[in-house]
Amino acid sequence: MSDPVLSVRNLSKSFGGLKAVSDVSFDLAKGELLALIGPNGAGKTTCFNMLNGQLRADAGQVRLNGTSILGLNPRRVWRMGVGRTFQITATYASMTVRENVQMALISHHRKTWDIWRPASGLHVEEAMQLLDLVGMREQAERAAAILAYGDLKRLELAIALAHAPELLLMDEPTAGMAPRERVRLMQLTADIVAERGISVLFTEHDMDVVFSHAHRIMVLNRGELIASGSVDDVRNDARVQEVYLGGGTLFEGQAHG
Amino acid sequence: MSFYFAQFLTGLSSASSLFLVACGLSLIFGVTRVVNFAHGSFYMLGAYVAYALVQFVPGSILGFWGSVLAAALIVALVGVVVEILILKRIYNAPELYQLVATFGVVLLMQDAILLIFGGDDQFGPRAPGLDSVVRVFGEPIPEYDLVLIALGPIVLGALWLLLNRTRWGILVRAATLDREMVASLGVNQSWLFTTVFFLGSFLAGLGGALQLPRVSINLLMDLSIIAEAFVVVVIGGMGSIPGAFIAALLIGELNAFGVLVLPQATIVLAFVVMAVVLVIRPYGLLGKAETLAHVAGQVELPIRPASTLAKSIAGLLLIGLVVMPFLAGEFAIVLATDVLIFALFAASLHFIMSNGGMVSFGHAAYFGLGAYGAAFVIKYAGGSMELALLAAPLMAAAGALIFGWFCVRLSGVYMAMLTLAAAQIVWSTAYQWQDLTGGDDGLLGIWPSEWAKSKTAYYYLALVLCGGGILAMRRMIFSPFGYTLRGGRDNPNRTESIGINLRQHQWAAFIIAGVFAGIAGGVYVFSKGSIFPDEAAIPRSVDALVMVLLGGVQTLSGPVVGAGVFRLLEDEISRLDYWRAILGVIIISIVVIAPEGIAGFIKKIAVKAGFERNEEQAS
Numbered sequence: 001m002s003d004p005v006l007s008v009r010n011l012s013k014s015f016g017g018l019k020a021v022s023d024v025s026f027d028l029a030k031g032e033l034l035a036l037i038g039p040n041g042a043g044k045t046t047c048f049n050m051l052n053g054q055l056r057a058d059a060g061q062v063r064l065n066g067t068s069i070l071g072l073n074p075r076r077v078w079r080m081g082v083g084r085t086f087q088i089t090a091t092y093a094s095m096t097v098r099e100n101v102q103m104a105l106i107s108h109h110r111k112t113w114d115i116w117r118p119a120s121g122l123h124v125e126e127a128m129q130l131l132d133l134v135g136m137r138e139q140a141e142r143a144a145a146i147l148a149y150g151d152l153k154r155l156e157l158a159i160a161l162a163h164a165p166e167l168l169l170m171d172e173p174t175a176g177m178a179p180r181e182r183v184r185l186m187q188l189t190a191d192i193v194a195e196r197g198i199s200v201l202f203t204e205h206d207m208d209v210v211f212s213h214a215h216r217i218m219v220l221n222r223g224e225l226i227a228s229g230s231v232d233d234v235r236n237d238a239r240v241q242e243v244y245l246g247g248g249t250l251f252e253g254q255a256h257g
Numbered sequence: 258m259s260f261y262f263a264q265f266l267t268g269l270s271s272a273s274s275l276f277l278v279a280c281g282l283s284l285i286f287g288v289t290r291v292v293n294f295a296h297g298s299f300y301m302l303g304a305y306v307a308y309a310l311v312q313f314v315p316g317s318i319l320g321f322w323g324s325v326l327a328a329a330l331i332v333a334l335v336g337v338v339v340e341i342l343i344l345k346r347i348y349n350a351p352e353l354y355q356l357v358a359t360f361g362v363v364l365l366m367q368d369a370i371l372l373i374f375g376g377d378d379q380f381g382p383r384a385p386g387l388d389s390v391v392r393v394f395g396e397p398i399p400e401y402d403l404v405l406i407a408l409g410p411i412v413l414g415a416l417w418l419l420l421n422r423t424r425w426g427i428l429v430r431a432a433t434l435d436r437e438m439v440a441s442l443g444v445n446q447s448w449l450f451t452t453v454f455f456l457g458s459f460l461a462g463l464g465g466a467l468q469l470p471r472v473s474i475n476l477l478m479d480l481s482i483i484a485e486a487f488v489v490v491v492i493g494g495m496g497s498i499p500g501a502f503i504a505a506l507l508i509g510e511l512n513a514f515g516v517l518v519l520p521q522a523t524i525v526l527a528f529v530v531m532a533v534v535l536v537i538r539p540y541g542l543l544g545k546a547e548t549l550a551h552v553a554g555q556v557e558l559p560i561r562p563a564s565t566l567a568k569s570i571a572g573l574l575l576i577g578l579v580v581m582p583f584l585a586g587e588f589a590i591v592l593a594t595d596v597l598i599f600a601l602f603a604a605s606l607h608f609i610m611s612n613g614g615m616v617s618f619g620h621a622a623y624f625g626l627g628a629y630g631a632a633f634v635i636k637y638a639g640g641s642m643e644l645a646l647l648a649a650p651l652m653a654a655a656g657a658l659i660f661g662w663f664c665v666r667l668s669g670v671y672m673a674m675l676t677l678a679a680a681q682i683v684w685s686t687a688y689q690w691q692d693l694t695g696g697d698d699g700l701l702g703i704w705p706s707e708w709a710k711s712k713t714a715y716y717y718l719a720l721v722l723c724g725g726g727i728l729a730m731r732r733m734i735f736s737p738f739g740y741t742l743r744g745g746r747d748n749p750n751r752t753e754s755i756g757i758n759l760r761q762h763q764w765a766a767f768i769i770a771g772v773f774a775g776i777a778g779g780v781y782v783f784s785k786g787s788i789f790p791d792e793a794a795i796p797r798s799v800d801a802l803v804m805v806l807l808g809g810v811q812t813l814s815g816p817v818v819g820a821g822v823f824r825l826l827e828d829e830i831s832r833l834d835y836w837r838a839i840l841g842v843i844i845i846s847i848v849v850i851a852p853e854g855i856a857g858f859i860k861k862i863a864v865k866a867g868f869e870r871n872e873e874q875a876s
Binding site: 052074075078079084086090091092093094095096099102103104106107108111112113114115116117118119120122143145159162163 | 747757
């Protein structure tokens with residue numbers, strides 16, 4: 001096996017007396033779709049925030065292609081090739097869909113200090129290609145403020161792809177969407193990252209999405225990794241069943257059309 | 258030693274006075290989220306009403322203390338009227354609108370008090386039984402000061418009981434933490450806000466009335482106290498009453514001892530302390546981060562390059578401006594020069610405020626710095642006008658560089674307050690540093706170079722500099738830098754998460770806005786031939802805000818339209834008696850009736866009539 005894109009060792013974080021994340025270690029291979037699941041408050045978002053530099057870890061190591069990125073601020077982490085989408089969509093409401101993607105491209109090409117050239121003409125082709133990829137080309141000139149929620153999620157994906165990341169951190173990419181749309185968005189994501197060889201770490205509450213797309217699953221409970229492995233391994237793990245007792249969908253694998 | 262103790266007691270008594278005013282302000286802000294500029298006016302009104310009651314109510318039915326209490330009650334009722342008539346309509350408006358509206362109330366109250374009580378300074382009577390001094394370690398301390406010293410903690414204790422031991426107090430504290438939650442629990446917010454305003458205004462009135470035996474009463478009390486009260490509230494943490502108490506002690510003592518060390522710089526000192534506190538603790542000593550920024554206003558639409566119609570209008574306007582001197586008289590040329598200057602000043606504020614989401618309540622600082630920078634070159638360096646006009650933006654940029662570094666570390670109301678503090682530092686420096694600035698007498702005899710001496714030539718110079726500045730900023734708004742700023746305003750987290758150092762960009766924008774405001778100030782000083790500290794004072798900052806608001810915050814052409822209308826309007830009404838009141842009413846009316854401003858209003862009409870694209874239909 002080749003070297004992992006992301007390697008996390010003994011990552012820990014406490015808030016006062018509460019151990020939000022303790023001793024989490026895992027590797028993420030190139031092109032892998034790794035799901036991080038767990039009940040509410042398990043520490044998933046805390047993990048994400050440490051990985052992309054929003055939160056300072058108490059202890060541990062995080063390496064991206066062998067280079068330590070722990071302790072870098074989010075901007076630096078982004079420049080190193082890590083993209084992130086948010087649980088609650090974060091887009092520029094007063095810009096058009098195209099301009100939203102252009103902003104990410106402008107930053108990627110380090111042109112934010114240009115005070116003279118009109119921004120609207122910059123990287124249009126690239127922006128439109130990205131919008132094409134996520135199926136938003138027709139809506140390119142609409143204001144982001146008036147988009148439907150599912151379209152905002154697609155826009156976020158296009159923004160996250162703008163700097164050609166090696167690693168995508170996706171915090172509940174399908175939260176708040178209709179079931180049918182969830183699977184479709186995740187399929188789209190899976191296709192794009194497969195084609196581009198991007199590795200993805202994502203959290204998700206919808207087990208249909210997780211089981212049908214994740215290559216591998218990790219289960220976090222009270223800040224600790226309690227299971228990790230293939231979809232079937234995790235499904236049949238006794239501790240995972242205990243944690244999710246009552247969460248019937250996990251074990252019946254209901255199929256949505 | 259005894260001298261320092263006496264000084265300490267003096268500090269305590271002024272801290273008490275300050276606390277009375279500041280706690281009311283903090284209480285009102287905590288619950289309603291309105292930064293109430295008119296609070297200083299209530300303080301001033303309290304002093305005047307108490308004076309009138311003591312002087313003119315026959316037979317001392319009320320007595321001194323009765324008059325003080327009655328005055329506070331009357332002020333509280335005035336406060337309730339203001340709340341019901343004006344503030345109730347704008348609770349959901351952005352901070353800027355609220356602040357400008359309350360400044361309208363300030364103007365209105367100034368003229369109302371002038372009308373009723375006259376413009377002379379008044380001296381109140383001593384408090385009966387407290388008119389002598391006691392010796393503390395041999396130093397004379399006025400008895401009245403000792404009463405005031407006791408009053409501060411008493412009011413703090415009473416407020417604590419009220420807020421912690423009554424149902425009303427629990428609702429107030431809950432609303433301070435989370436307004437929306439309290440509303441959704443079925444509490445009558447409207448009633449709660451009115452009662453809070455009653456109490457807050459009562460405390461302001463009380464604070465003013467209690468000054469009667471200490472200081473002379475005049476029409477400048479409102480703005481001088483409000484600036485200090487803002488400092489106290491911000492240092493203490495907005496909404497925190499114990500915080501206001503600690504901060505009042507800090508500022509009271511700072512003033513008492515600062516006067517011994519740096520008698521010229523007491524005002525500056527308070528603002529410097531505030532800036533330092535805010536950088537260390539961005540929400541004040543006991544304040545908490547705002548849980549949720551209330552965003553209720555309409556969502557902004559994407560900006561577009563000017564439509565053909567708008568371009569034609571701008572082209573016609575430009576042609577009109579170029580040929581104007583051939584058609585109009587000298588008076589009109591001077592007025593048009595003024596409009597150009599203020600259009601650039603307003604546009605520079607618009608640049609950071611509308612596009613960058615950084616509300617500056619003290620933009621006059623950079624206008625003033627530019628004006629003084631130019632004046633210094635003429636007065637002290639014997640330089641030419643050309644050199645002076647180069648020094649103006651440099652001086653303003655230097656100020657913006659320093660103040661901006663502090664300001665971009667904060668956001669929302671705290672940032673606005675810090676910009677205000679920065680402007681007060683500039684203003685008080687200009688006011689107090691007599692050797693350099695001439696103080697209140699100003700610097701005179703600053704005239705243009707020979708070639709620009711005629712009104713017409715100077716008008717063209719202003720047209721080139723101001724028009725060029727406005728167009729340059731407009732171009733920047735459409736540049737990647739401008740987009741970055743707008744992105745930072747829309748969503749700071751998103752901006753940081755696509756690798757942009759937002760704070761650096763905001764700092765740069767702050768400096769750019771300072772540069773253009775400085776150019777406006779430089780052009781201004783040569784058009785008037787003189788410069789006074791007023792050019793950096795609060796009313797000048799509010800002028801800029803009103804011009805932006807008048808034109809429409811969300812409209813790119815807004816500041817130009819706003820400056821034009823404002824200057825022409827001001828020129829008309831400033832010849833009338835009580836023009837402040839008229840201006841106040843106009844300001845309040847705009848905020849309440851047409852918050853989208855004139856240019857925004859016209860644009861709306863144009864869209865309706867089909868001349869301009871409508872975003873919703875376009876998609």
